[in-house]
Amino acid sequence: MFKSIRLRAAVTIVLCLAALVYLAPTLTLDLPDFWKQYLPTDKIHLGLDLQGGMHLVLEVETAKAVESTLERTVGDLKENLMDKRIRFKLRERTKERDTSFEFPDVAARDAFDKLLKSDYPDLEIATSATAEGKGSVTLKINDKRAVEIKKLAVEQSLETIRNRVDQFGITEPEIIPQGIDRIIVQLPGIKDTARAKSLIGRTALLEFKLVDEEHSLDEALKGNIPEGSVVAYESRTDRTSGRRSQNPILLKGKSLMAGDALETAKVQIGDRFGQPHVSIKFNAQGAKDFDRITVENVKKRLAIILDGMVHSAPVIQERISGGQAQITGSFTMEEATDLAIVLRAGALPAPVIILEERTVGPSLGQDSIDKGTWASIIAGILILVFMVVYYRLTGLIADVALAMNMLLLLGIMAAFKATLTLPGIAGIVLTMGMAVDANVLINERIREELRLGKTPRAAIEAGYTKAFLTIFDSNVTTLVAALFLFGFGTGPVKGFAVTLTIGIAVSMFTAIVVTRIIFDHFVWNRKIQKISI
Amino acid sequence: MEIIKTDTHFNFVRLMKPAVILSLAVIVIGIASLIWHGGPNYGIDFAGGSLIQVKFQGEPDADKIRGALKPMGFEGSIIQKFGPQEVIIRTAESGADPKGLTSRIDEALTVAFGKGGYEVRRIEMVGPKVGKDLTKKALLAIVFSWIGILIYVGVRFEFRYALGGIVALVHDVLITITFLSVFDKEFDLNIVAALLTIIGYSINDTIVIFDRIRENSRKNTRMPLLDVINVSVNQTLSRTILTSLTVLMVLIILFIFGGSVIHDFTFALLVGTVAGIYSTVFIASPIVLVFEKIKPSGLKRKK
Numbered sequence: 063m064f065k066s067i068r069l070r071a072a073v074t075i076v077l078c079l080a081a082l083v084y085l086a087p088t089l090t091l092d093l094p095d096f097w098k099q100y101l102p103t104d105k106i107h108l109g110l111d112l113q114g115g116m117h118l119v120l121e122v123e124t125a126k127a128v129e130s131t132l133e134r135t136v137g138d139l140k141e142n143l144m145d146k147r148i149r150f151k152l153r154e155r156t157k158e159r160d161t162s163f164e165f166p167d168v169a170a171r172d173a174f175d176k177l178l179k180s181d182y183p184d185l186e187i188a189t190s191a192t193a194e195g196k197g198s199v200t201l202k203i204n205d206k207r208a209v210e211i212k213k214l215a216v217e218q219s220l221e222t223i224r225n226r227v228d229q230f231g232i233t234e235p236e237i238i239p240q241g242i243d244r245i246i247v248q249l250p251g252i253k254d255t256a257r258a259k260s261l262i263g264r265t266a267l268l269e270f271k272l273v274d275e276e277h278s279l280d281e282a283l284k285g286n287i288p289e290g291s292v293v294a295y296e297s298r299t300d301r302t303s304g305r306r307s308q309n310p311i312l313l314k315g316k317s318l319m320a321g322d323a324l325e326t327a328k329v330q331i332g333d334r335f336g337q338p339h340v341s342i343k344f345n346a347q348g349a350k351d352f353d354r355i356t357v358e359n360v361k362k363r364l365a366i367i368l369d370g371m372v373h374s375a376p377v378i379q380e381r382i383s384g385g386q387a388q389i390t391g392s393f394t395m396e397e398a399t400d401l402a403i404v405l406r407a408g409a410l411p412a413p414v415i416i417l418e419e420r421t422v423g424p425s426l427g428q429d430s431i432d433k434g435t436w437a438s439i440i441a442g443i444l445i446l447v448f449m450v451v452y453y454r455l456t457g458l459i460a461d462v463a464l465a466m467n468m469l470l471l472l473g474i475m476a477a478f479k480a481t482l483t484l485p486g487i488a489g490i491v492l493t494m495g496m497a498v499d500a501n502v503l504i505n506e507r508i509r510e511e512l513r514l515g516k517t518p519r520a521a522i523e524a525g526y527t528k529a530f531l532t533i534f535d536s537n538v539t540t541l542v543a544a545l546f547l548f549g550f551g552t553g554p555v556k557g558f559a560v561t562l563t564i565g566i567a568v569s570m571f572t573a574i575v576v577t578r579i580i581f582d583h584f585v586w587n588r589k590i591q592k593i594s595i
Numbered sequence: 596m597e598i599i600k601t602d603t604h605f606n607f608v609r610l611m612k613p614a615v616i617l618s619l620a621v622i623v624i625g626i627a628s629l630i631w632h633g634g635p636n637y638g639i640d641f642a643g644g645s646l647i648q649v650k651f652q653g654e655p656d657a658d659k660i661r662g663a664l665k666p667m668g669f670e671g672s673i674i675q676k677f678g679p680q681e682v683i684i685r686t687a688e689s690g691a692d693p694k695g696l697t698s699r700i701d702e703a704l705t706v707a708f709g710k711g712g713y714e715v716r717r718i719e720m721v722g723p724k725v726g727k728d729l730t731k732k733a734l735l736a737i738v739f740s741w742i743g744i745l746i747y748v749g750v751r752f753e754f755r756y757a758l759g760g761i762v763a764l765v766h767d768v769l770i771t772i773t774f775l776s777v778f779d780k781e782f783d784l785n786i787v788a789a790l791l792t793i794i795g796y797s798i799n800d801t802i803v804i805f806d807r808i809r810e811n812s813r814k815n816t817r818m819p820l821l822d823v824i825n826v827s828v829n830q831t832l833s834r835t836i837l838t839s840l841t842v843l844m845v846l847i848i849l850f851i852f853g854g855s856v857i858h859d860f861t862f863a864l865l866v867g868t869v870a871g872i873y874s875t876v877f878i879a880s881p882i883v884l885v886f887e888k889i890k891p892s893g894l895k896r897k898k
Contacts, residue, residue: 111856119725121724255697255718256697256698415722416720416722417721417722417724417725418720418721418722418725419718419719419720419721420717420718420719420720421717421718421719422716422717423714423715423716423717425650425714425716426648426650426716426717426856429854430854430856433852433853433854434853434854436852437848437849437852437853440848440852441844441845441848441849444844444845444848445841445844445845448840448841448844452837484854484856484857485785485788485857485860488849488853488857488860488861491845491848491849491853492792492842492845492846492849492864494841494845495838495841495842495843495844495845495846496796496799496838496841496842498838498841499799499834499838499841499842502834502837502838502841503803503834506831506833506834506837510830528810531806532802532803532806532807535751535802535806536798536799536800536802536803536806537799538747539744539747539748539760539795539798539799539802540795540796540798540799541795542740542743542744542747542795543740543743543744543791543792543794543795543798544791544792544795545740545743546736546737546739546740546743546791547736547740547788547791547792547795549736550732550733550735550736550787550791551784551788554784554785555784555785555787555788558788558792559788562792562795
């Protein structure tokens with residue numbers, strides 16, 4: 063510890079000034095220009111529970127990403143087998159979602175094994191059986207690759223969601239990964255939470271498929287779905303009644319193009335009803351593919367499918383080579399805008415589900431700020447008065463320390479960009495109650511020493527020395543608990559741990575160092591004979 | 596000013612037996628209450644489900660709200676008053692679809708109260724998976740904080756002090772849980788934060804007395820530990836009462852003025868703080884004595 067009172071006082075004053083500099087942006091609205099240029103301008107960051115907003119925890123269903131990779135690869139393998147004229151039979155077991163290949167003879171099986179080894183390093187034989195001379199195998203993605211796919215799916219989802227949120231126009235969103243497959247999304251100040259949720263949570267998988275017009279839809283609905291086709295639904299809104307209906311439609315199973323062929327998407331207003339639609343522009347490869355598809359399928363119907371729901375299935379009138387297309391449907395302006403955003407940002411590699419949501423409206427946040435502020439002010443005044451009544455002038459010294467404690471606590475929060483939450487305010491109030499403890503300990507010790515007949519100077523010296531270890535040990539144990547609180551907590555609770563931890567740490571400084579400076583000043587420089595305690 | 600006169604000679608150690616009986620009685624009541632209520636009343640943080648806080652223009656009419664929600668399939672929802680103009684609607688459902696739940700409740704309320712007649716102030720939804728995670732994390736946090744404190748106190752003092760401190764902490768947490776269960780308060784994340792704070796505060800208090808015991812027993816190695824403890828508790832009594840007063844004062848203010856969002860949180864803190872002060876004086880130090888009787892410490896001291 064420094065011996066010189068002046069030096070200690072100077073350090074304290076510098077610290078307080080620094081805290082004030084960091085706090086100034088929070089305290090006043092109009093900072094002078096030179097301030098904005100050279101000095102910190104960040105206000106104390108308020109948690110979502112105080113400023114209002116939405117907190118989401120999403121889980122990326124990474125297993126689905128592996129599944130769809132398997133499906134794609136197996137599809138490719140199938141075509142490759144057909145090209146190579148290797149004989150096989152496919153049995154699809156929809157329930158377990160795995161496909162098993164059956165081979166009529168050993169030669170076919172050998173050829174298959176060779177192809178698998180050379181061209182499909184990601185695939186692995188899951189089970190293999192031989193019965194009556196026929197070999198059958200089921201495939202899976204090998205474990206190493208599956209881990210990679212899962213990791214990639216989370217990274218990609220994070221990026222895509224970030225893009226979507228950015229385009230939605232929310233200030234200071236926070237999108238961070240958590241654990242293996244979770245993503246935390248924090249959107250301060252958001253009003254239309256339902257819209258934001260559907261924007262974030264939507265997979266937005268865009269596909270183009272041909273409508274199967276050769277087979278009967280009625281038959282398919284009865285359960286006789288032709289091989290290679292699927293039944294999908296088209297959603298229509300009746301313009302006059304506003305009622306939504308779903309019409310079944312039979313599609314060819316193969317997806318001709320997907321959302322990754324898009325370059326951009328934007329909302330346009332149609333001429334006839336002033337109805338918005340989304341116009342999309344393909345990238346170079348996409349335009350080429352689209353050109354080929356339209357040439358090959360003139361007069362056929364091409365369905366545009368988003369997340370499994372058919373949006374429209376117009377007839378291809380002629381070859382479309384400009385690389386442009388439109389998605390029509392009965393959209394409201396909002397729906398069209400959101401669709402354009404998700405198409406631009408791209409599809410999520412796997413569906414996400416919302417595990418946790420916490421939304422606080424702005425009015426509740428303001429209420430909490432008001433109530434928290436009042437509670438703090440009342441508690442502060444009561445403690446200040448109490449200390450003066452109980453310890454008189456020495457109590458006043460403790461009060462100075464307490465005020466400084468608050469100043470430094472808030473200053474540190476601003477400087478380190480810590481988040482203030484409602485439980486955090488409770489933590490500040492609690493800190494006020496606990497911070498005076500150190501001074502109580504010191505003062506009680508000084509009283510004890512005075513009772514033993516020591517001089518003020520000796521009593522203060524002994525009081526501080528003896529109380530120091532007690533204060534240190536008791537506060538460190540409290541910090542241990544606060545540390546676990548910090549590690550455990552999320553959001554508001556973490557805010558509580560932050561203020562409590564900083565408060566305790568700062569109180570050790572203010573209660574021990576700052577009060578001592580004042581005592582020393584009076585005892586050494588003024589040579590007082592009696593302590594008002 | 597002085598609240599406690601300097602020379603108190605209360606025999607705290609003698610009061611240990613009745614104190615332990617009292618504490619055990621309260622804890623037994625707590626266990627009985629937990630059984631009666633069918634376990635702790637878990638909030639959505641742990642049980643999963645949804646919570647919607649709605650503010651109405653006037654006094655909210657619970658029956659009307661219930662009636663409005665019924666056709667939407669929320670018969671099982673709990674409607675709780677929350678301050679003068681607000682209610683909390685709680686359902687076990689945790690909307691898996693992103694739009695579903697809240698918009699359905701919104702729709703129901705619009706039909707019954709009109710568009711401007713109410714305001715949705717807070718929505719919380721926790722899926723069952725997260726609930727399980729949070730429960731595990733909460734338990735771990737509490738147990739690890741005990742272990743952390745046990746180690747620190749064990750290193751700085753002696754192991755039997757650490758044990759005495761931990762018994763006191765477990766005691767405080769149990770007492771707080773008892774009161775929460777008896778008053779049928781919900782267990783949520785905030786309550787866990789409160790429990791951890793109680794742990795932090797109570798150990799702080801306990802350490803101050805332990806520190807005195809350590810100091811006094813070094814000064815008078817011939818004094819029996821029983822007397823050392825009594826002297827030490829008496830010497831620190833004024834400090835214990837003073838600090839407790841300031842802490843309780845701010846907690847009462849938070850309880851009254853802090854708003855309904857942190858009402859249960861401050862309730863738990865109040866109960867826990869009182870339990871903490873009590874356990875510091877009547878439980879923690881005598882436990883040290885018990886351990887001393889079982890296994891005397893290495894220090895030469897006459898019993």
